[in-house]
Amino acid sequence: MKVLAIRSKTFRESYKEDIRLFQTIWIKVWMGLFIVFLSLLPFLGDPYVVYLVNISSVAAISALGLNILTGFTGQISLGHAAFFAIGAYGTAILASRFSLPFWVSLPAGGIVATVAGLLVGVPCLRLKGLYLAMATMSFGVVIEFLVVTLDGLTKGVRGIAVPPVKLFGYALDSNETLYYLLLSVTALCLITASNIIRTRVGRAFVAIRDRDIAAEVMGVDLVTYKVMAFAISSFYAGIAGGLYAYLMAYIHPEHFSFLLSVQYLAMIIVGGLGSILGSVFGAVFITIVPEFIKSFAEGLSRIFPVLEGRYDDNWNIAAFGLMIVLFLIFEPKGLAGIWGRVKTCFKNWPYTY
Amino acid sequence: MELLEVQSLSLRFGGIVALADLNIKVREGGLHAVIGPNGAGKTSLFNCLSGVYRPTTGNIFLKDREITGMKPHQISRLGIARTFQNIELFANMTVMDNLLLGRHVHMKTGPFSGALFYGRALTEEVHCRLKVEEIIDFLEIEKVRKKPVGSLPYGIQKRVELGRALAMQPNILLLDEPVAGMNVEETEDMARFILDINEELGVTIIMVEHDMGVVMDIAEIVTVLDFGAKIAEGSPQEIQANNRVIEAYLGQE
Incomplete structure (x- = not known):
């Protein structure tokens, strides 16, 4: 008779072990396999898949930033694309005009975005909920306008061509070569964000979201921490923007419209508010789903010739809206919630609870 | 020696007087209860002590240091912790x-x-x-x-x-109705915890409570508020015999 291997060794011997990020050996094994899979992907898949992963990882970093501000700290922002744009333009201008290397221009872009975050965060301190959403949205509109108007700096509607990343003398100018760089930066961002969230600062953020007055009475300085949430959030957005500039090799004001802010918000709602993993799930989902809808529509038109040529981007936007509505109704915890339930199910197997 | 001293503290919201010229002294290591009918200003007093409200006039001293008008997070750093009447946990x-x-x-x-x-x-x-x-x-x-x-x-x-x-790890713990809505066993447990915190950990406790059984059993000094003013102060026995307190709670004959 085969002996059932029931998951064991979940006991821990120190508090240090109890607060580890990856708790069991199995999680480490799965993570390892996932990393191996990701690193082999450029050799297996077609270039388009690699491109999609690249775009998703940029989106994931940016969504992570928004999730820290909106999901964890509870400060609704509809201007996230603005910080993304500031990071992108900061990096692009430094890289093209001052020919600074990647490892200077990318963090610099992040820092420029952080400064912008601080500037927005301070006046927004007294605003909550819808009012904050309005204020951040207006900031987004202002930045959109400035990017077009400050012609001398941003080259306005002509856009900026960004020189490729140069690392150790090699120019990373294709999707495949940038792939590993993007994944490493994404991993770094995810780890640092998880660490921030599980230490003092992260607890203060969540406390502010859940009960701001109680948080203040417990010693959390609301002013400092709200501004800090804005700063951290815009730093991640700025880094994502910088990577985007390098990935696209050309940026244009149209890339950073208000719709992008809404898209980031959709990512964290679909992925899971207040979940690091959820930001990644949401970013990947929202990036990839339009592709699925497109190929689905193409498949349909092959079966029903009547539909031939009827597909356009508006269908995608409509499907998008429907999806968000469905998530809000049926799974408010988003993909991260589903993931958690599936995990518990496997963990408890063969029992129900 | 006094750990906390409230001097002629007043709090007004427009025309409403929440606290009127209140003087309270809390001994270091004491277990001080504040009671009074609904709307007497007990929670307002706590909100002033923890910095959520800024008193209209008057001063609050922690040892020799004035803490009037400080922000809640600054006061918490000085060792004043509190609980809330309606649970305010991070759910x-x-x-x-x-x-x-x-x-x-x-x-x-x-x-x-x-x-x-x-x-x-x-x-x-x-x-x-x-x-x-x-x-x-x-x-x-x-x-x-x-x-x-x-x-x-x-x-x-x-x-x-x-x-x-x-x-x-506070020096002073403000408990706002710690046993409200609890059954007998839960109340007894909570009373035991409060006494342990006071005696073993040596934390000074100020407690607002409506459960007179608990107050009379564990409090050392009871302050009675009515319409924001102090109407009596003393040991539980003195308070039980005080005519003004009985009047405030039960009305006049």
Whole structure:
């Protein structure tokens, strides 16, 4: 008779072990396999898949930033694309005009975005909920306008061509070569964000979201921490923007419209508010789903010739809206919630609870 | 010696007088109860003490230091912790995280060291975890330490809230109706915890409570408020015999 291997060794011997990020050996094994899979992907898949992963990882970093501000700290922002744009333009201008290397221009872009975050965060301190959403949205509109108007700096509607990343003398100018760089930066961002969230600062953020007055009475300085949430959030957005500039090799004001802010918000709602993993799930989902809808529509038109040529981007936007509505109704915890339930199910197997 | 002294404290909201010229002295290590009919200003007093409200006039001294008009987070740093009348826990956080948040003022990790989670940040997490485990042990809530607070029954939530305040290692603990809505056993447990905190940990306690049984049993000094003014102060026996108190609660014959 085969002996059932029931998951064991979940006991821990120190508090240090109890607060580890990856708790069991199995999680480490799965993570390892996932990393191996990701690193082999450029050799297996077609270039388009690699491109999609690249775009998703940029989106994931940016969504992570928004999730820290909106999901964890509870400060609704509809201007996230603005910080993304500031990071992108900061990096692009430094890289093209001052020919600074990647490892200077990318963090610099992040820092420029952080400064912008601080500037927005301070006046927004007294605003909550819808009012904050309005204020951040207006900031987004202002930045959109400035990017077009400050012609001398941003080259306005002509856009900026960004020189490729140069690392150790090699120019990373294709999707495949940038792939590993993007994944490493994404991993770094995810780890640092998880660490921030599980230490003092992260607890203060969540406390502010859940009960701001109680948080203040417990010693959390609301002013400092709200501004800090804005700063951290815009730093991640700025880094994502910088990577985007390098990935696209050309940026244009149209890339950073208000719709992008809404898209980031959709990512964290679909992925899971207040979940690091959820930001990644949401970013990947929202990036990839339009592709699925497109190929689905193409498949349909092959079966029903009547539909031939009827597909356009508006269908995608409509499907998008429907999806968000469905998530809000049926799974408010988003993909991260589903993931958690599936995990518990496997963990408890063969029992129900 | 007095640990906390309130001098002619008044709080007005427009025409409404919430607190009127209040003078209270709290002895170091004392267990001081504040009672009074609904709307007497008990919670307003607590809100002034913890900095949520800024008093209209008057002063509050902690030892020799004036804390009037300080912000809540500054006051919490000076060692004043409190619980709330309606539970104000962070519902989506686990019991553990709620208590760890209570240690916020004793921690130093910022966003940068936190992001690395190595060295000082890690040591600090483990050290605070140890402190929090002591409180969990003291309040007998081991079984729920990793449960989200929102899913716990009311009585346990009250206990967790007490634990969160204790995690701050306060000199003064303000308890706003610690046994409200509890059954007899839960009330007895809570009274026992309050006495232990006062006697073993040596924390000065100021308590607002409507359960006269608890107040008369454990309080050392009782202050009675009515319409924002102090109408009596003394030992539980004196208060029970005080005509003005009986009048405030039951009305005149």
